[in-house]
Amino acid sequence: MPQVKPDIPKRDRTSPDCNRENSQREKLQKMDINEMYTKLIEKIDGVKEEIKSEIKNEIDGVKKEIKLIDEKISKELTGIKKSLSALEIRISDLEQSNNKSTLIMTGLPPVKNNTTLAHFNIVLKKLGESAVENDFKRLSIIPYKSGVGSFIIADFWEERKKVTIIKKFKALIKEGKPLEVNKIFLVDNSALFNAKQIRIKNLLTKYKADLLKQAQTFRDKPFKYVWENDGRILVKEKDDSKAIEIKSVAQLTALATIETD
Numbered sequence: 001m002p003q004v005k006p007d008i009p010k011r012d013r014t015s016p017d018c019n020r021e022n023s024q025r026e027k028l029q030k031m032d033i034n035e036m037y038t039k040l041i042e043k044i045d046g047v048k049e050e051i052k053s054e055i056k057n058e059i060d061g062v063k064k065e066i067k068l069i070d071e072k073i074s075k076e077l078t079g080i081k082k083s084l085s086a087l088e089i090r091i092s093d094l095e096q097s098n099n100k101s102t103l104i105m106t107g108l109p110p111v112k113n114n115t116t117l118a119h120f121n122i123v124l125k126k127l128g129e130s131a132v133e134n135d136f137k138r139l140s141i142i143p144y145k146s147g148v149g150s151f152i153i154a155d156f157w158e159e160r161k162k163v164t165i166i167k168k169f170k171a172l173i174k175e176g177k178p179l180e181v182n183k184i185f186l187v188d189n190s191a192l193f194n195a196k197q198i199r200i201k202n203l204l205t206k207y208k209a210d211l212l213k214q215a216q217t218f219r220d221k222p223f224k225y226v227w228e229n230d231g232r233i234l235v236k237e238k239d240d241s242k243a244i245e246i247k248s249v250a251q252l253t254a255l256a257t258i259e260t261d
Contacts, residue, residue, distance in 0.1 A: 089247050092207035096231040101137075101159040102203040103166060105152040107195035108141070109185045116141040120152055123198055126179055127168040135161060149195055153203060162202075163230075169200040202231050215246055218256045 111119055116139055117131070124130050131154075133139075138155040156162045172179065179198040181187055204212065212226075212233050219226045225236040225243075233246040235255075246252045 085248055085250060088207065092205050095205045096208055099155075099203045099205065099231060101157070101162050102153065102155040103162050103200055104203045105154065105198060105200050107181060107198040108150045108152060109181060109187050109195070110143070110148070111141055111150060116152065120154065122184060123179065123200075124165065126184060127165060127172070129165055129168065131161070166200055166202065202228060204228065204231060208233060211246060211249065211252070214249055215252055218252070222256055 105120065105123060108119065108123075114122070117133060119141060120139065121130050135156055135158070136154060137157055138153070141150050141152050143150045154162070169179070179200075181195050181198055184198065208228075208231060212228050215223070215226045215233055215235055218235070222237055223235040224238050224241075225234075227234055234243045235246055235252075236243050244255065246255070
């Protein structure tokens with residue numbers, strides 16, 4: 001015969017005991033979910049921190065590499081600049097050596113009836129000197145760009161001729177006897193030409209001329225003397241100081257900075 005299962009009375013789910021169990025179960029489930037959520041957030045935060053740390057390390061590494069590259073480039077550029085400066089000085093010295101027998105005479109009035117040589121000799125007479133055509137490799141009179149007045153470039157075969165003329169000119173200046181234009185040439189006072197003195201000096205390369213002009217901005221402070229001699233730019237801080245030859249703007253600036261400290 002088949003067995004008959006005894007009837008099990010159904011539990012009343014609305015009873016206080018059942019409600020209490022359900023409430024506890026829900027509470028545990030909520031606690032599990034909150035704990036899982038908290039752990040998940042913590043894990044995410046941990047991953048974020050790891051990522052941040054890795055990114056920071058990567059950025060720091062890249063910054064170091066950039067700094068090293070920048071320093072290397074700076075050193076290389078400094079070396080290149082020094083090499084270019086040395087080359088520029090060398091080229092200027094070579095060009096200046098080509099001018100060792102050349103002078104320039106400035107402040108001349110417009111040439112009218114005179115030849116270039118005659119114009120030149122009128123000035124040389126005031127120095128007790130004279131010249132003939134065979135003395136020159138080149139003798140040129142060049143008008144100023146303004147069209148008013150002119151200057152002469154004289155390139156001698158013998159350097160000593162140029163040296164003698166410049167020496168005598170400097171002696172006159174030292175004696176307070178400048179070559180005044182209106183005492184040497186008949187100048188039309190109504191003309192635009194307004195030069196007062198004739199000057200005679202070594203013909204400088206553009207590099208040397210610019211360097212001399214720059215050095216003259218430091219005259220009186222810190223240098224008492226700034227001058228040119230035979231194509232060399234020289235400075236002296238005071239009377240008993242040793243003359244220093246200036247070869248570049250960088251050297252001049254550095255020297256002037258030291259002297260004013």
